[in-house]
Amino acid sequence: MSDDTLLRAGEVSTTLPCRTDAGLYYIGRIHTPWATRESCPRRGDSSGPDCVIEVDPRWAQALQGLAGRPQIQVLYWMHQARRDLVLQTPNHAGRTSGTFALRSPIRPNPIASSIVELVAVEGTRLTVRGLDCVDGTPLLDIKPA
Amino acid sequence: MSDDTLLRAGEVSTTLPCRTDAGLYYIGRIHTPWATRESCPRRGDSSGPDCVIEVDPRWAQALQGLAGRPQIQVLYWMHQARRDLVLQTPNHAGRTSGTFALRSPIRPNPIASSIVELVAVEGTRLTVRGLDCVDGTPLLDIKPA
Numbered sequence: 001m002s003d004d005t006l007l008r009a010g011e012v013s014t015t016l017p018c019r020t021d022a023g024l025y026y027i028g029r030i031h032t033p034w035a036t037r038e039s040c041p042r043r044g045d046s047s048g049p050d051c052v053i054e055v056d057p058r059w060a061q062a063l064q065g066l067a068g069r070p071q072i073q074v075l076y077w078m079h080q081a082r083r084d085l086v087l088q089t090p091n092h093a094g095r096t097s098g099t100f101a102l103r104s105p106i107r108p109n110p111i112a113s114s115i116v117e118l119v120a121v122e123g124t125r126l127t128v129r130g131l132d133c134v135d136g137t138p139l140l141d142i143k144p145a
Numbered sequence: 146m147s148d149d150t151l152l153r154a155g156e157v158s159t160t161l162p163c164r165t166d167a168g169l170y171y172i173g174r175i176h177t178p179w180a181t182r183e184s185c186p187r188r189g190d191s192s193g194p195d196c197v198i199e200v201d202p203r204w205a206q207a208l209q210g211l212a213g214r215p216q217i218q219v220l221y222w223m224h225q226a227r228r229d230l231v232l233q234t235p236n237h238a239g240r241t242s243g244t245f246a247l248r249s250p251i252r253p254n255p256i257a258s259s260i261v262e263l264v265a266v267e268g269t270r271l272t273v274r275g276l277d278c279v280d281g282t283p284l285l286d287i288k289p290a
Binding site (some may be wrong): 017023027066073075077097099107109142 | 157159160161162164165166167168169170171172200203204205206207208209210211214217218220222224228230231232242243244245246247248252253254256258283285286287288289
């Protein structure tokens, strides 16, 4: 990402550890109408457009019992976000805050968590409303809300 | 973990992918009164005991702006949990469900998410109420609730 060495006013980066401590599996992909980070809504909204979660067939049985729930919690990996900022100045806020005082995708472990409306379940394809991420975002987990 | 090859009635495991897709940094540790998984409450409770989140000094500045908030969201890594079950039969439930229809720590990416009461912030040490995890659990993220 070309902007990963640029800092806005007030922003501070740290040196990331030289290795990671645990590994994640991508268990599916999220399809949304937003092709770029810049076009994503800042926060999901249940009156927003339908989005589709495609779960990898390896995990198909793990969906058993999910259909019919009104809401689910979705965890996903903000794979385009830098991970080294401790202080950030989001464009929309115009002031600087600590990373853990923001829900920005930029964080040491860019895991996003959203509670979304579950519209439909067809096989390994879940239609939901309330997501905010770019098309193609890797899925990490689904839990009852 | 010695019980990782045992399956309860109805449980089904899958073969995990041969490699992971992304890496996590442990950004601190969580200290709780529960030394073993068996002694942990099934779900955190804000009337439960104080627990302490120790954030790694590398991320100290990232806490700026967090003190004074009544609640925070904490993500942590259930490092003792197996990751290969698609159907599970939790002891407390007595019936079998898909992994994604349960909030069990056993899941492909054992990331737990809890909303907890923020009691105090002293430097990189956060006192919170409402956690449910074993002493020494790795911390992944802190967000405003």
